[in-house]
Amino acid sequence: MNTLLRRRTRLLAATTAAAGLVLVAGCSSGDGGSGATVKGVHLVKAGQLTTCTHLPYPPFQSEVDGKVQGFDVSLVDLVAKNLGVKQQILDTPFENFKTGAFLNSGQCDLAAAGMTITAERKKNVDFSDPYFEATQAVLVDRNSGINSLEDVKAKGRKLGAQAQTTGEDYVKGKGYDPISFESSDAVLNGLRTGQVQAVVIDYPVVQGWLKDKANAGKFKVVGNLKTGEQYGFTVKKGNTKLREALNKAIADAKADGTYKKLYEKWIGPYDASAASPAAS
Numbered sequence: 001m002n003t004l005l006r007r008r009t010r011l012l013a014a015t016t017a018a019a020g021l022v023l024v025a026g027c028s029s030g031d032g033g034s035g036a037t038v039k040g041v042h043l044v045k046a047g048q049l050t051t052c053t054h055l056p057y058p059p060f061q062s063e064v065d066g067k068v069q070g071f072d073v074s075l076v077d078l079v080a081k082n083l084g085v086k087q088q089i090l091d092t093p094f095e096n097f098k099t100g101a102f103l104n105s106g107q108c109d110l111a112a113a114g115m116t117i118t119a120e121r122k123k124n125v126d127f128s129d130p131y132f133e134a135t136q137a138v139l140v141d142r143n144s145g146i147n148s149l150e151d152v153k154a155k156g157r158k159l160g161a162q163a164q165t166t167g168e169d170y171v172k173g174k175g176y177d178p179i180s181f182e183s184s185d186a187v188l189n190g191l192r193t194g195q196v197q198a199v200v201i202d203y204p205v206v207q208g209w210l211k212d213k214a215n216a217g218k219f220k221v222v223g224n225l226k227t228g229e230q231y232g233f234t235v236k237k238g239n240t241k242l243r244e245a246l247n248k249a250i251a252d253a254k255a256d257g258t259y260k261k262l263y264e265k266w267i268g269p270y271d272a273s274a275a276s277p278a279a280s
Helices: 071-083 095-099 149-154 166-173 184-192 203-209 213-218 240-256 258-266
Strands: 010-015 019-023 036-038 041-043 048-053 062-064 067-069 086-091 125-127 132-141 159-162 179-181 198-202 219-231 234-236
Touching: 041 048, 041 240, 048 071, 067 071, 071 086, 071 240, 071 258, 125 240, 132 166, 132 184, 132 203, 149 198, 149 219, 159 166, 159 184, 166 198, 166 219, 179 184, 184 198, 198 203, 198 219, 203 219, 213 219, 234 240, 240 258
Parallel strands: 019 086, 048 086, 159 179, 159 198
Antiparallel strands: 010 019, 036 041, 062 067, 125 234, 132 198, 132 219
């Protein structure tokens, strides 16, 4: 069983100015009817916008200096501010984002987890407009002798990927049999400890890793796979009002320069093509 599913519910003291974090078990109860409607948007818990995510996934969401922070967190904070509430974050198993389980059970208003918009996921949840254009990076140990994704197979090396992600799906579709890791931190640790000699994961995550000089000295990017992925936030099927609130916050942030500032803070040099993906 997934370790996160076995984890008991507990509240962490660490919070951002507008975002708290709760670790929840997969079977915890719903809101019990304590919700409220704010500006036409129904919230599962009064006074807060409850966001499901899966930690850690820097630079989109992770604990930084004891606080839950990141690009996704900052964007959703804009929605919460517009509604006059605070964002509360629930750390949940990533597989639930495919099914919309925590949205359907009334535990979360939305999910934000650097999540790729796919036709399969759209069957279970409604996506916001895309807010980020993503590619997959191939990161390798500098001493591995690997210079491309193809080298992994040709040289008999081991490949890693995060479980339940489009990166994992992509390499499986190319005939690879990657070792699956539960989180992005576990992916990096697998590379560090030699469990694998190469990994495929979202490029912004790799950018965050390589900001660390020790990582930059040990690892290198040997490929950037343009898979046509776009990130979106998700809401329960039919939750039109919250979806519209998300889309408005994204559009306003791009129009007034807030998006650019957040992009540069959390991801790196501003990439206009990533900031303006076509609506899917």
